[in-house]
Amino acid sequence: MGSVDGGVSGDDGGARPPLVRYPRVTLKPDVDGRRTGCETITGHLTDEPGAAWNDVVIHEWELEGEGWEDLHPHDETTYLLAGELVIESDGTSVTLRPGDAAVVRGGHLGRYLAKGYARMLAIYAPNPSGAQSSHFRSIILDDTTAT
Numbered sequence: 754m755g756s757v758d759g760g761v762s763g764d765d766g767g768a769r770p771p772l773v774r775y776p777r778v779t780l781k782p783d784v785d786g787r788r789t790g791c792e793t794i795t796g797h798l799t800d801e802p803g804a805a806w807n808d809v810v811i812h813e814w815e816l817e818g819e820g821w822e823d824l825h826p827h828d829e830t831t832y833l834l835a836g837e838l839v840i841e842s843d844g845t846s847v848t849l850r851p852g853d854a855a856v857v858r859g860g861h862l863g864r865y866l867a868k869g870y871a872r873m874l875a876i877y878a879p880n881p882s883g884a885q886s887s888h889f890r891s892i893i894l895d896d897t898t899a900t
Contacts, residue, residue: 769808791875805883812875816867820892823863826884827877830856836871840864849873862888 791814793799797806816838831840833849840847841864842857849855849871857863859878865871 794874799877799880799886802885803883805881806877807879807881809879810877812877813872814875815870815872816865817870818868818894820864820866820894822865822888822890822892823886824861824888825857825859825863825877825880825886826882827859827880828856829859829863829878830854830876831865832874832876834872834874836867836869838871838873839866839868841866864892866892866894868894 791812794811794813795809797810798804799806799810799812813834831838831849832854833851835851838849840849840855840857842861847855
C-alpha cells in the first residue's frame with residue numbers, strides 16, 4: 754500500500770491523491786510559555802500574495818484574553834476545541850463552546866474574541882483564484898469587550 758503522508762495536495766494543478774495524511778503540528782510556546790498564535794496543519798501558505806488552493810486549509814490557533822479580526826474571500830469555519838469564543842460578523846454574534854462550530858462567509862469581516870482561553874480549528878474553503886485576505890487586526894480585550 755502506498756504512503757498517504759504528504760504536504761499540500763492539489764495545489765500544483767496535478768492529480769490529487771485520494772488520501773493525504775498531514776504531519777502533526779503543534780503551536781509553539783512564546784517566551785512566556787503561552788501557546789498562542791496559529792499553525793497551518795495542511796501545509797498551505799495562505800498568507801503569501803496570490804496564494805491559491807483547491808482543497809480545504811486547516812489551521813490550529815489559540816487566543817487568550819485577546820481578539821482577532823480579518824476578512825477572507827473564502828468561507829472560514831471555526832470549530833472550538835477548548836475554552837469559549839465569541840464570533841461577530843455583520844451585527845450577529847455567537848458564542849462557541851467546545852464542540853460548537855460557526856462559519857463566517859467569504860466577503861464578510863469576522864471578529865474572534867476570547868476573554869479567557871480558546872483553542873480552535875479554522876477551516877478555510879477553497880480559494881482557487883488566490884484572492885487576498887485583508888483587514889487583519891489584533892484586539893486587546895478589556896473588561897467591557899466580548900460579553
